[in-house]
Amino acid sequence: MAAPVAVSIEGLSFAYPDGRQALRDISLRIASGEKVGLVGPNGAGKSTLLLHLNGLLQSQAGQVHTCGLDVSNGNLGAVRAAVGMVFQDPNDQLFCPTVFEDVAFGLLYQGLPKASVQARVAEALAAVGMEGFESRSSYRLSLGEKKRIALATVLVLQPEILALDEPSAGLDPRARRSLIELLATLHPTLLIATHDLALVQELCARVVVLDEGGVVADGPASTILGDAPLLARHGLEL
Amino acid sequence: MNPSTLDPYRPGNSLLHRLDAQVKVGLTLGFIVATALLPPGAWPILILLFAMALSAIILAELRAGFVLARTMLALPFMLAALPLLFTVGSTPLVSLPWGWTLMKEGLVRAINVAAKAWLSLLAALTLTATTPFSEILVVLRAWGMPRLLASILGMTWRYLFVLAGEAQRLLRARAARSGHPAHTPGRPGGTLAWRAQVTGGMAGNLFLRATDRAERIYGAMAARGYDGEPRTFPQPPSTVNSRLLLFGGWALLALLTLAGLLFWG
Amino acid sequence: MLFSPVPMHIPDGFLSVLVSVILWILSVAGIGYALKRVGTDLGERQVPLMGILAAAIFAGQMLNFSVTGGTSGHLMGAALATIVLGPWAALLVMVCVVGIQAVVFQDGGLLALGANIFNMGIVGVAVGHFAYRTVCRFTGDKPWAIPLGGFIAGWLSIFIASLACALQLALSGTSPANIAVPAMGGIHALIGIGEGLITAGALAFIAAARGDLLQTKAAMGSSKPVWAGGGILAVLLAIASPLASAHPDGLEWVAEGRGFLDLAQDPLYEIIPDYVLPGIANEALATILAGIVGVILVLAAALAVAYSRRRMTEAR
Numbered sequence: 001m002a003a004p005v006a007v008s009i010e011g012l013s014f015a016y017p018d019g020r021q022a023l024r025d026i027s028l029r030i031a032s033g034e035k036v037g038l039v040g041p042n043g044a045g046k047s048t049l050l051l052h053l054n055g056l057l058q059s060q061a062g063q064v065h066t067c068g069l070d071v072s073n074g075n076l077g078a079v080r081a082a083v084g085m086v087f088q089d090p091n092d093q094l095f096c097p098t099v100f101e102d103v104a105f106g107l108l109y110q111g112l113p114k115a116s117v118q119a120r121v122a123e124a125l126a127a128v129g130m131e132g133f134e135s136r137s138s139y140r141l142s143l144g145e146k147k148r149i150a151l152a153t154v155l156v157l158q159p160e161i162l163a164l165d166e167p168s169a170g171l172d173p174r175a176r177r178s179l180i181e182l183l184a185t186l187h188p189t190l191l192i193a194t195h196d197l198a199l200v201q202e203l204c205a206r207v208v209v210l211d212e213g214g215v216v217a218d219g220p221a222s223t224i225l226g227d228a229p230l231l232a233r234h235g236l237e238l
Numbered sequence: 239m240n241p242s243t244l245d246p247y248r249p250g251n252s253l254l255h256r257l258d259a260q261v262k263v264g265l266t267l268g269f270i271v272a273t274a275l276l277p278p279g280a281w282p283i284l285i286l287l288f289a290m291a292l293s294a295i296i297l298a299e300l301r302a303g304f305v306l307a308r309t310m311l312a313l314p315f316m317l318a319a320l321p322l323l324f325t326v327g328s329t330p331l332v333s334l335p336w337g338w339t340l341m342k343e344g345l346v347r348a349i350n351v352a353a354k355a356w357l358s359l360l361a362a363l364t365l366t367a368t369t370p371f372s373e374i375l376v377v378l379r380a381w382g383m384p385r386l387l388a389s390i391l392g393m394t395w396r397y398l399f400v401l402a403g404e405a406q407r408l409l410r411a412r413a414a415r416s417g418h419p420a421h422t423p424g425r426p427g428g429t430l431a432w433r434a435q436v437t438g439g440m441a442g443n444l445f446l447r448a449t450d451r452a453e454r455i456y457g458a459m460a461a462r463g464y465d466g467e468p469r470t471f472p473q474p475p476s477t478v479n480s481r482l483l484l485f486g487g488w489a490l491l492a493l494l495t496l497a498g499l500l501f502w503g
Numbered sequence: 504m505l506f507s508p509v510p511m512h513i514p515d516g517f518l519s520v521l522v523s524v525i526l527w528i529l530s531v532a533g534i535g536y537a538l539k540r541v542g543t544d545l546g547e548r549q550v551p552l553m554g555i556l557a558a559a560i561f562a563g564q565m566l567n568f569s570v571t572g573g574t575s576g577h578l579m580g581a582a583l584a585t586i587v588l589g590p591w592a593a594l595l596v597m598v599c600v601v602g603i604q605a606v607v608f609q610d611g612g613l614l615a616l617g618a619n620i621f622n623m624g625i626v627g628v629a630v631g632h633f634a635y636r637t638v639c640r641f642t643g644d645k646p647w648a649i650p651l652g653g654f655i656a657g658w659l660s661i662f663i664a665s666l667a668c669a670l671q672l673a674l675s676g677t678s679p680a681n682i683a684v685p686a687m688g689g690i691h692a693l694i695g696i697g698e699g700l701i702t703a704g705a706l707a708f709i710a711a712a713r714g715d716l717l718q719t720k721a722a723m724g725s726s727k728p729v730w731a732g733g734g735i736l737a738v739l740l741a742i743a744s745p746l747a748s749a750h751p752d753g754l755e756w757v758a759e760g761r762g763f764l765d766l767a768q769d770p771l772y773e774i775i776p777d778y779v780l781p782g783i784a785n786e787a788l789a790t791i792l793a794g795i796v797g798v799i800l801v802l803a804a805a806l807a808v809a810y811s812r813r814r815m816t817e818a819r
């Protein structure tokens with residue numbers, strides 16, 4: 001029962017405690033089911049923007065609505081169940097001794113019974129092509145495998161929106177290729193923050209360009225990615 | 239909590255910022271010792287000490303809000319001194335319900351503890367707000383801290399904020415997966431023991447990443463010629479003025495302490 | 504406690520100078536010996552390893568789990584450090600953590616730093632080592648021995664350290680023993696459960712991911728002196744605390760040092776009779792004088808700042 005508008009951001013501004021203005025008056029609407037690439041150079045504010053979607057950062061001005069819910073203190077539980085966020089470094093997300101426990105974390109937090117947890121974990125691992133890895137230690141896996149497990153920890157919660165921060169960073173071409181193939185099979189609304197434009201070209205129909213905390217371009221992927229001067233102006237290259 | 243806001247150092251160009259680090263560290267320690275030695279009830283001396291601390295804060299051009307916020311840290315620990323109000327002394331002041339009587343001497347003692355704690359915090363805060371930790375480390379090394387310990391402390395300081403950032407990201411990642419859809423039955427959160435264990439896993443994760451990082455750092459150091467002998471920068475020579483200031487300050491503090499001990503001890 | 508939420512960091516002003524100095528001497532002795540031992544055991548990797556792990560423990564203290572309502576549980580880390588690194592390295596690591604917390608973040612006083620290092624470093628590490636090695640000896644090679652040992656070591660290290668803290672407060676006359684000991688001990692008996700669980704959880708993670716780290720010489724070795732010292736500390740404090748709690752006045756007498764200090768002061772007081780410093784003999788007058796001098800001092804400071812700022816803008 002997904003809301004038609006998955007993400008609605010109006011006039012969002014945010015400055016870090018040290019004074020750095022990370023986001024300036026951002027407005028953005030993402031429809032349910034859309035696959036959007038959020039691109040920009042390092043320091044543009046992509047990660048900061050993602051952190052507002054599930055309330056890990058609180059907006060200082062403007063409104064953020066995720067799946068129809070206002071992202072504020074009363075709703076965080078529901079918001080975080082609706083948004084699946086995969087961070088840049090999978091090591092930050094894999095903090096349980098076994099893969100099973102990491103993937104099961106979100107379900108156990110919600111208080112689901114053990115039996116259904118096991119089934120859903122197996123399902124999520126199969127979806128990312130890591131079936132059978134339940135008893136392995138996530139710490140010892142390769143980067144590509146860790147990224148998949150990290151994705152599984154989030155997919156298992158069946159979120160309506162999937163937000164990924166630099167998913168292909170650090171991956172060798174083969175791992176990158178299989179990650180792209182995997183992401184192509186997923187159904188939720190997809191928001192990918194990255195400067196890997198080739199990945200965006202393959203997966204996303206719409207591209208939003210962010211630079212110095214503001215939205216500088218927003219349109220169909222073919223148009224934006226074809227506009228080489230625009231990309232170059234904002235430190236990007238296809 | 240952004241790790242970068244943990245650091246109390248406030249860059250600036252005030253008179254205190256430019257002062258020799260040895261003087262600052264020496265006077266701060268002297269001030270804290272003088273405060274500690276004061277017997278209870280020596281209000282005039284406390285007032286003078288407070289004026290000295292306030293002057294230092296002004297000379298350092300620190301904001302009042304910053305100072306107040308950071309020095310309120312000792313407040314919770316004041317609970318430890320609260321019993322003094324009722325147990326020490328023999329001159330009752332106020333009778334409270336349940337047979338508790340507020341004693342005058344106890345009140346004096348409790349206020350004394352609170353005042354000393356706050357004064358010491360003011361001094362320590364003024365020091366760390368105007369002196370980068372690396373400079374404090376150089377002073378300690380000049381005063382006899384073993385080289386090995388100073389090197390380890392320097393490395394800890396260097397990586398403190400890096401690892402604090404990792405800890406913060408771990409907490410964020412956990413929070414992001416701690417969702418609770420409106421329609422699920424049951425209370426969210428799992429059991430207390432489970433939550434504590436997960437936190438333990440996060441600590442283990444932090445620990446292991448730190449050991450791996452230590453290997454890489456050692457490799458980088460070895461590649462630059464590190465041979466196991468820690469070397470640190472020496473303390474620059476102190477000027478005559480600095481020494482005058484340091485010994486003068488110590489002398490003044492000693493006088494105040496002596497007066498306090500003689501007349502109120 | 505803003506940054507380290509295990510309420511054992513004693514601020515300045517709560518401990519008497521005598522207690523502080525004694526604990527400083529003990530701590531310095533411990534640190535000195537640990538530096539020597541670590542030098543021979545770990546070789547040249549020690550500086551990066553100790554430094555980073557101290558930073559890791561510091562960061563680890565930021566990790567929390569919610570207990571009820573607004574309260575949360577945290578890690579202190581002495582037990583975890585000693586299980587993985589061995590007691591001497593762990594002591595140095597805790598010294599760095601507690602030291603930086605005091606010097607930079609004002610979490611714990613500077614004069615009281617000796618006491619805080621003693622409680623969280625020496626007592627925490629020694630008792631943790633004692634508990635862990637004892638559990639391991641009794642349980643042998645069972646897989647659950649490590650988390651169990653970790654839990655008990657974590658709990659005991661916090662509990663015993665809190666007793667030491669309470670006794671120090673009582674000896675300083677800041678908190679009567681019959682309140683401090685049960686209060687500190689009671690609260691930390693609960694907090695210790697959190698520490699125990701987190702320590703066990705961390706060990707489970709480490710055992711699964713890098714089991715080899717728990718098989719190193721440092722981790723497997725038992726230091727007889729530390730083991731014995733830890734056991735003795737635990738027993739001593741466990742016995743002394745209820746005793747002190749039952750006889751708080753005895754400690755008060757020691758704290759005031761009534762007999763001792765008064766004897767020293769009387770002769771001095773007679774040397775400076777009242778008429779030499781008439782104004783000071785009247786306490787109210789002295790307070791007013793102090794107030795006036797204080798205000799002059801503060802104004803002078805403000806003027807100095809204004810003057811130096813003007814000189815700087817003129818120089819531009």
